[in-house]
Structures are given as C-alpha cells and as structure tokens.
Amino acid sequence: MAVPLLDLAAQYLEVGPGIEAAVLEVLRSGRYVLGPRVAAFERAAAEVCGTPHALGVSSGTDALLLALHALGIGPGDEVVVPTFSFFATAGSVHRVGAQPVFADIDPVTFNLDPASLEARVTTRTRAVIPVHLFGRCADMDDILDVAARHGLRVIEDAAQAIGSEHRGRRAGSMGDVGCFSFFPSKNLGGAGDGGLVSSRDADLHDRMHLLRGHGSRPKYHHVLVGGNFRLDEVQAAVLAVKLPHVDAWSDARARNAAAYRERLADLAADGRVVLPGDAPDGRHVWNQFTIRVPGARDRVASRLHAAGIGTEIYYPGPLHMQPCFADLGGREGDCPQAERACREVLSIPVFPELTGSQIDEVCDALRGAFD
Numbered sequence: 001m002a003v004p005l006l007d008l009a010a011q012y013l014e015v016g017p018g019i020e021a022a023v024l025e026v027l028r029s030g031r032y033v034l035g036p037r038v039a040a041f042e043r044a045a046a047e048v049c050g051t052p053h054a055l056g057v058s059s060g061t062d063a064l065l066l067a068l069h070a071l072g073i074g075p076g077d078e079v080v081v082p083t084f085s086f087f088a089t090a091g092s093v094h095r096v097g098a099q100p101v102f103a104d105i106d107p108v109t110f111n112l113d114p115a116s117l118e119a120r121v122t123t124r125t126r127a128v129i130p131v132h133l134f135g136r137c138a139d140m141d142d143i144l145d146v147a148a149r150h151g152l153r154v155i156e157d158a159a160q161a162i163g164s165e166h167r168g169r170r171a172g173s174m175g176d177v178g179c180f181s182f183f184p185s186k187n188l189g190g191a192g193d194g195g196l197v198s199s200r201d202a203d204l205h206d207r208m209h210l211l212r213g214h215g216s217r218p219k220y221h222h223v224l225v226g227g228n229f230r231l232d233e234v235q236a237a238v239l240a241v242k243l244p245h246v247d248a249w250s251d252a253r254a255r256n257a258a259a260y261r262e263r264l265a266d267l268a269a270d271g272r273v274v275l276p277g278d279a280p281d282g283r284h285v286w287n288q289f290t291i292r293v294p295g296a297r298d299r300v301a302s303r304l305h306a307a308g309i310g311t312e313i314y315y316p317g318p319l320h321m322q323p324c325f326a327d328l329g330g331r332e333g334d335c336p337q338a339e340r341a342c343r344e345v346l347s348i349p350v351f352p353e354l355t356g357s358q359i360d361e362v363c364d365a366l367r368g369a370f371d
Helices: 008-029 036-049 060-070 088-095 114-120 140-150 202-212 233-263 265-269 297-306 323-328 336-344 356-368
Strands: 053-057 078-082 099-103 125-128 153-157 177-181 195-199 289-292 345-348
Touching (some): 036 233, 053 060, 053 202, 060 177, 060 202, 088 323, 099 114, 099 323, 114 140, 125 140, 140 153, 233 356
Antiparallel strands (some): 177 195
8 A cells, every 4th residue: 555745635635625616716706916815814824823913925935035035134144044954944045145054953853953053153143043844843942042142033934833832832923033834745735835924023024014015015116125925815715725724634643643653662662763752842733754764764765665655855965065055165064963864864654634554554664664
C-alpha cells in the first residue's frame, strides 16, 4: 500500500462541495481582487492568530517581504535568521537589500537557538526572524528578551505554524509581525499561493496595508513605493471554507504524531531514529513529522521510496552554505547543529486523514529500511 507524504484529495472529500460553491460565487460576482471575501477572511484569520489585525497577501514569501519593507529594513542593515529553514526566510532579507546573518538551531526543536542569536548581534543588526519550523513555536520568551535588550524588531516566520502556541500565545501574535503561508501543503492551504501578515500594532498594520497595493492612497496617489502583494478573492474564498477546520486538522496531525512516537519507540530506544517531541509549553501543530536518522538517512529514504512511502528532506543544505550567499563567507562548521540536521532529517506522512493502517505501513517500512 502506497502512503503519500500528503493527500490533498482526501481533504477535498471533506470540504470540496463548500469550496466549489464559494469559488463559483466569486466567479459569478465579477469581483476577483481585494473584495469582500478577502476582508472577511482577514477578520477571521486575525481571530485565529490572536491579533487585532491581519492582512491577506499573495504568498508567504511576500508576507516576509512586506514585513521587512514596513519596518524600514534595507541596505546597511543586518537581520539574524536561522540557517535551517526554507530559502524565503533569508532570501527575503537579501531582496530588500539587507544582509542575512545566519544563526544555529536548537537540536531538539530545530528552531532558532537564542544563544546563537545573541552571539550574532552587531551594531548593524535591526531585526530577527525566528521560524516556527514544522509547526512548533520557537523559544519566543528568550528570543524576545534578546530582541528587547538589543532593540531588534521581531518578524515571526509562521509559514508552517498557523494555530501553534507558545505558553498561551499564538504564532504570529508575539513579535512585531507574523508571516504565514497558505501554500497547499500547509495546515491551512489554499488552491495556489497565498499568505497573511498579522500584527498587534494599528500603525504598522496600516503601513503594510498601504504597501500591499503599491503605496497608493487614494488611487493613483503613491505615498510610498510598495508592491503588488494582494490576495485574490478566489483564494480567500477557498481559505475561508477551510479555516474553521484548521484546528481539528491540526489536532488530527497531533494524534498521528503521538501514534508514531508510540509505535516507533523501539527504533528510538536503540538509536536508529530520533523522534521529534511535542511542545511541553505550548501547542505543536505538526506541519511535518520530522525524524532524524543518524548516519543512514539517505539509505533509509531510498528504501522508503522503494516501498511506496512518501518522504521529503526539509532541508538538505543549510542556508549559510547556499551558493547565492557565498560572498557572505559562510563555511562548514559555522552552524554545527543545523549542518548535522541537514544530514539527518527525514519527514514522513502526518497529514490529518492518515489512517491507522497507513501509520502501521509507514512504521513497518521504516523498520524494514534498517534490515
């Protein structure tokens, strides 16, 4: 039995009729960009994020770009980012003319190590982008403490973490700006690209609102040089149908993660795999279930693929060693925990609709991969 890494067709069986009706309503309305569905989705999403303000944008990457623009970060500035993340975290910093400074990760959570952050702060550092990787919030208490002592702005990269919590606070509500992605593979995924920025600051929200549409207010009067970061009505309609389900879907992911931890305890006990833990001080929403396979990751991944088990390596190379950042002088050994994670991590299926028999199939295949 083949088990995919993600099964969006299974999700569609639950919400498909509602999505089709909502999209058809948009198509018949003749209003396709920044209409009432975007506004309604923004209000609902702000409530989920625990913030008074939210703004729909064109992608998770554009959410990061918009946040950086709105905070005035640009040439001459440094922004500390974890080196173990999707490329957009650092790429967005580069695109506004600032310099990404790469920090190491905590080996247990895969998130930004606050001590490594502090060690990277210089007189040019303006901001930090902690990433809530795989659905687990970063150690925001310590990160916010470092930021406060050094006068840094905090942009939460919550692309994988809608609904996750750290000590009672939701992802996207703790820093200056929260940035979310609605790429189809996310816990809340659209039918294409989409994103969101959340904020507690009304003035910052207004600035991002202005920048989202080329800095124009009123129309054709450009107060700022912004961009086209708009969420369209079709995506907002799809996301609005899915949004009421996202907490239940994340709870199902958590149950699947718990089942894996129980059924793979023997492999963890003898050191063949390292299992990810839950968040003892918050809520993990399990966008990915990412194990470590010390010394055998590529062989195990190959055997799982041959057995029909969907896997993915998030991420095979640290950002500080990517060719496009070679001029920044990153070298092997700069971020040892992240570099080790890149050699060991392997994500296996954890999507909400995963059945018990599919989980058994994955676990059996994983054991067989070591034979």
